[in-house]
Amino acid sequence: MAGLDREDIGDKSVSASFRLASDRISLLTPCEHPELYTPGQDIGPETGLLRGHGTYQDNGRIKASVAGVLEHVNKLIMIRPLKSRYNGEIGDVVVGRITEIQQKRWRVDANARLDAVLLLSSVNLPGGELRRRSVEDERMMRQYLSEGDLISAEVQNVFSEGTMSLHTRNLKYGKLSQGVLVTVPAPLIKRSKTHFHTICGISLIIGTNGYIWLYPTPKSTEEGAGGFARNLELRVEPREREAIARMQCCINALAESRMMVYDTSLVAAFEVANKFSVKELLKPEVKLEIVMLTQHMMGLNC
């Protein structure tokens, strides 16, 4: 973020909290649970059943290969792991980071098993949608997006080996400018109708891959995240910075307690967090309180 004035920081005192492992607060509590499967555990005979993800066949028996809960859809049996890398689906909104530039394509790290590709032909270049892509454009690729840049995009296709192909052919997608990236485990993101939100005084893109982008709400006509324009001169007001920092802490608290991250849970957590100063939100006791109150507000109790 650009230009932070000394005066904006305010209180410069440092407070540190150290504690023994045995005194640390855990945001997790053991709950009643459905039957859990661990790798190698026998599920049943193979007759009349279809093996899905997270299972394998051994001597006519179906066994689990990951730790998680059993899902039964008609004849299909699968074990869903509670933690894993992101598995892309067509139409998902993702946030990613450019890792490499190749012939006519960018490589994008999107928290998946393999890097995604963003083809030069699936981005909107400045100057109209129906523009022909020339050799000149190929040479200019690094000017548009270079290694380390963050983008928001949509999954266009998923190939059989697991690689995703992305596109940004919509003004809401494109290069990201000023803001904060928060990463959470991908299974904690709920797929919903929209992944672009303007809540609690800031805007956020909740990437289905677990990358969440927090940025100040763009003013009026100016397009926020879309295209290749990046305005690093824009001054972000302290109020917005504080809201972004608060939201970041809320997301981290929710992720640490393994709660789903989506607009409703974020608004609830943000509301609860409002009574604390941002600095306090880093303390585990406060995080625990936020999580408990959020769960209470949403009616999720153990």
Add this chain to the structure above:
Amino acid sequence: MELLNDQGLRLDGRKPDELRLIKCKLGIFTHTDGSAFVEQGNTKVIAVVYGPHEVRNVHRAKTSADGAFVNCQYSMAAFSMSERKKRNRGDRKSTEATIHLHQTLAAVIRTELMPKSQIDVFIEVLQSDGGNFAASVNAATLALIDAGIPLREYVIACTASLGTGNVPMVDISNLEESLGGPTLTVAVLPRSSQIALVEMSQRFHLDFLEPVLKMAMKGCDYTFKVLDMAVESYLSEIGKPNNWGQA
């Protein structure tokens, strides 16, 4: 000093077939794909797993369309032993352990499901008190489970030795190791009773191999039960708040 005293007890007061206390914890770090901490007596090990992810940098050449490439690294912290040691990565002992770890994990990871990917397994021994490799294998298994990487089953390792009067002993501590007993390390797949790795530090008569091996495998079975319980209680903690991953 004798490995077993007149009452048939070991130097630390254990019976020959008694393991040291096992403590373990999964998901100790938030910014890794999987992580675990295992404590067996005074031996403390941390395992961290990254991946499966795109094959990066120096390992590029190892990209395979048939399956994932497993990258292991075993290292001991400078402060892990009674004497501080500076160079602990890349020395012969660690390199050997790395190779053995790779062999052991390759036996259970279903790499064929993850073509063109890489899985990193990093082990750090924080405190060394015998059976470091066994504890590392156990920690790596837990970290892989935490990362949601498909495994055929658990792989569990344990050590055994031969005490006074040729009595087999399980879970050898550093003191017992240094007193000169032969140490046998086995890694087994407990659910199917298959052996993934056997390693021996010294020689003993072939007649004793079977009882010692049996003792080590018994130790593995017990360790497996403890780890499996830890995995289940961990799952029960992380599953409920997100409704077991169901939409």
